[in-house]
Amino acid sequence: MIKFIWPIYLIYLHTVDSTNQYVKRRNRYMRNWTIVWSMNQTKGKGLEKNYWNVEKGKNLTFSVFLKSINLALDKGYIINLLISNAIHKTLFFYNKNFWIKWPNDIIFMNKKIGGILTENSIYHRKIHRTIIGIGLNVNQMKFDENFQATSMKIIFNKNFKLEKLFYKLILSIQKEYLFFTSYGEVFVRNYYMNHLYRKNQISYFYNNKINKYIQGTIRNITKEGYLVIEENHNKKLYCFSTKEIKLIY
Structure with a gap:
């Protein structure tokens, strides 16, 4: 037991x-x-x-x-x-x-x-x-x-x-x-x-803030739990809540 x-x-x-x-x-x-x-x-x-x-x-x-x-x-x-x-x-x-x-x-x-x-x-x-x-x-x-x-x-x-x-x-x-x-x-x-899935790997997401697909890389999560993604086209870091972003693959 x-x-x-x-x-x-x-x-x-x-x-x-x-x-x-x-x-x-x-x-x-x-x-x-x-x-x-x-x-x-x-x-x-x-x-x-x-x-x-x-x-x-x-x-x-x-x-x-x-x-x-x-x-x-x-x-x-x-x-x-x-x-x-x-x-x-x-x-x-x-x-x-x-x-x-x-x-x-x-x-x-x-x-x-x-x-x-x-x-x-x-x-x-x-x-x-x-x-x-x-x-x-x-x-x-x-x-x-x-x-x-x-x-x-x-x-x-x-x-x-x-x-x-x-x-x-x-x-x-x-x-x-x-x-x-x-x-x-x-x-x-x-x-x-x-043990975060697809961390540091190029992935595709749907960005609900701009209603379009983006390519980026998961880099971190903030101290408030937001996902930090580095967008491939400009290498800038962006933070997203669960409602704002969806990982496609």
Whole structure:
């Protein structure tokens, strides 16, 4: 049995619309490190209201509830970083070709295997509570052709025990949170930057600010979580929020 750093309070649901929505409706009564896990999430959402469609009983879809974290508003991106790191470290154990795609996806060989959605509550101009929704493709074999997706089973040609992988992920998240509280933002950023998908590689993006495709290279992320891209045509650095830029390839 895995020994956790902080006690967890697990709520298992056979079916739910969204684990994040479930937590939002009830978090007033929830304790720190409450985790809601469901085998059948019918209306899971990702970033920018994209839906996370999965087959019943074949993947991991769960939400982690944290409170009293007291992060400055401009440091909310750190939550995405540490959760991305935790998932990446868990999967990196199995294969070294997993990458973190800004801001919060996990990629294997240019295909998405996992994603994160964080929803924060503000109190006295600080992030006081956060709900972290996590989806990981595990034993599913078929995906919508419109999505470049993969799963653990497709990659490794074997079934994975969902419960075992679930508890590994929770422990990894707790470790990463401990690293952040002990060593600070730089520690978390360094790992994230070292495993950032397509960093220092020429890539194509769609720039929503000017409604056109651009060619550039990912160089960094700012201390507020914006993506820093060096445009190829003028070698200047530009910063983008998640709504302003989309990586094409």
